[in-house]
Amino acid sequence: MTSKRQRRRRWFEPIGWLTAALAILGTLGFAPALAAQGDTPLLRLYVLTCGYNHVDDVSVYSPGVDVGVSKDFVVSCYVIKHERGILLWGTGLNDGLIDKPEGITAANGNFHLSIKRTLRSQLAKLGIEPEDVTYVSMSHMHPDHSGNGNLFTASTLILQEEEYDAAFGDEPQRYAFNPAFYGKLKDSKTIRLKGDHDVFGDGRVIVKRAIGHTPGHQCLFIDFHKMGPVLLSGDLWHFMKNRVHRRVPKFNFDKEATLRSMEEIERFAAERGANIWIEHDAEFNAAIPHAPAYHE
Numbered sequence: 001m002t003s004k005r006q007r008r009r010r011w012f013e014p015i016g017w018l019t020a021a022l023a024i025l026g027t028l029g030f031a032p033a034l035a036a037q038g039d040t041p042l043l044r045l046y047v048l049t050c051g052y053n054h055v056d057d058v059s060v061y062s063p064g065v066d067v068g069v070s071k072d073f074v075v076s077c078y079v080i081k082h083e084r085g086i087l088l089w090g091t092g093l094n095d096g097l098i099d100k101p102e103g104i105t106a107a108n109g110n111f112h113l114s115i116k117r118t119l120r121s122q123l124a125k126l127g128i129e130p131e132d133v134t135y136v137s138m139s140h141m142h143p144d145h146s147g148n149g150n151l152f153t154a155s156t157l158i159l160q161e162e163e164y165d166a167a168f169g170d171e172p173q174r175y176a177f178n179p180a181f182y183g184k185l186k187d188s189k190t191i192r193l194k195g196d197h198d199v200f201g202d203g204r205v206i207v208k209r210a211i212g213h214t215p216g217h218q219c220l221f222i223d224f225h226k227m228g229p230v231l232l233s234g235d236l237w238h239f240m241k242n243r244v245h246r247r248v249p250k251f252n253f254d255k256e257a258t259l260r261s262m263e264e265i266e267r268f269a270a271e272r273g274a275n276i277w278i279e280h281d282a283e284f285n286a287a288i289p290h291a292p293a294y295h296e
């Protein structure tokens with residue numbers, strides 16, 4: 001017969017051992033990632049600038065509005081460091097553009113694309129080699145988001161099924177995709193989605209289906225420990241004025257689906273109290289800290 005006191009001691013003993021073991025490991029510098037920041041598990045976001053786009057006529061994004069007005073956009077990439085791995089969201093414009101300081105034109109001369117730093121060098125500054133990236137994902141496969149896809153063949157690719165099929169199918173150019181930038185990912189380990197996806201399994205980093213801009217466009221929700229929830233918009237909106245007026249770019253794959261996605265994402269963001277970050281919005285991006293600073 002064991003007394004009540006003994007039973008209680010037995011119950012607590014393993015926890016005591018665990019605490020002691022963690023303390024010893026910690027002293028030796030082998031603290032598990034979970035304990036790396038005290039009680040707060042690791043979840044950090046580094047914002048990188050992966051290019052610039054000077055658009056001569058912004059009305060391609062807002063049909064009939066601001067015709068002939070020019071606008072500057074940035075191309076953002078995001079490194080999410082989680083205790084269970086690294087997610088790279090967006091791979092930016094192709095690093096090869098570094099050899100063309102004057103940039104290149106696209107979209108019949110309306111876009112002027114350039115980069116000042118390569119993605120690879122920006123990752124290296126954070127101590128990250130492409131092989132260290134556990135998951136690579138992007139809002140969609142347009143060249144300003146998939147430009148360095150080929151660097152990440154060691155990573156698991158996360159895409160909506162329709163986006164994957166369009167990107168790796170027979171007619172990628174029909175969607176303005178260029179497999180020269182991402183074709184090597186065809187043989188990568190891939191998570192194909194038809195909906196949302198909890199990347200690390202703890203509800204903190206969730207890919208949100210938001211189709212319409214392209215066949216399988218998606219956004220990214222991140223629930224930070226300190227800063228609270230943020231939603232990276234992908235190209236659901238390109239700048240704030242379009243979000244306010246719900247304007248759909250003329251080159252979107254499906255206008256009705258885009259409007260539905262805007263509604264769904266607005267509702268989700270409101271429910272979760274998430275701040276929406278518009279990835280291409282130059283004014284917004286000028287106001288938030290970029291790498292090596294981080295958000296958590």
Ligand SMILES: [Zn+2]
Pocket residue numbers: 142144145235280
């Ligand atoms: Zn874009």
